[in-house]
Amino acid sequence: MTHNHPEGIKGAQAIATCVFLARTSKDVFSEDTKSSIKEYVEKTFGYNLDFTLNEIRSSYTFDVSCQGSCPHAIRAYLEGKDFEDAVRLAVSIGSNSDTIACMAGAIAGAAGQIPPKIAVRAYNLLTPALQEVLDNFELTV
Numbered sequence: 001m002t003h004n005h006p007e008g009i010k011g012a013q014a015i016a017t018c019v020f021l022a023r024t025s026k027d028v029f030s031e032d033t034k035s036s037i038k039e040y041v042e043k044t045f046g047y048n049l050d051f052t053l054n055e056i057r058s059s060y061t062f063d064v065s066c067q068g069s070c071p072h073a074i075r076a077y078l079e080g081k082d083f084e085d086a087v088r089l090a091v092s093i094g095s096n097s098d099t100i101a102c103m104a105g106a107i108a109g110a111a112g113q114i115p116p117k118i119a120v121r122a123y124n125l126l127t128p129a130l131q132e133v134l135d136n137f138e139l140t141v
Contacts, residue, residue, distance in 0.1 A: 011066025014045040018074055018107045028111035034078050037107075047071045053079055053093055062095040069096050073103030083108045084115060 018037055025033040038049050049071055056072070073090060080086025086108035090101035123131060 007066045010045055011070040014041055014047060014066075014070050015073065015103050015106060017041065017044070018077065019110045022077075022107050022110035025111065028108065028113060029080070029082060037074075038078055041074060047074070049075055049078065051075065053089055057093050060093050060095055069100050070103065073100045074107065076100065076104035077107040080104070080108055082115075083113050084118065 018041060021037050021040065022028045022033065025036075027033060041047055042049055047067075047070065053072070053075055060072070072093060076090035076093075077086045079089055083105065087101050087105045090104040091097045093100065123134070126134065
């Protein structure tokens, strides 16, 4: 229901596309991969990614819309040097940072580069039923 709006659908498609492109790249954090993803997202989805998080950090306000959060999540991935850095950058802008960090983390973690320390900690926070769902999902990927 929350994504049953043309902009919500576009945002979900943009993040899913970033995840796919990152997952199928040789190095998810190479400048070539980031540049290709940025160019594709700007061309295909019309998002302007020509800003830095430093430029918006002091003025960014709560915005639950996809156009107010998806570009910021993608930008956090683009500026990050690894998974943890991308998530930290997303959180650093404040406001709707939990959602933005989830999206940035999905892109940054797409190539399986989530540090084991973080992955194990997150896995242990899941209920046994959710651990089973994740285990079954991992078997199919």
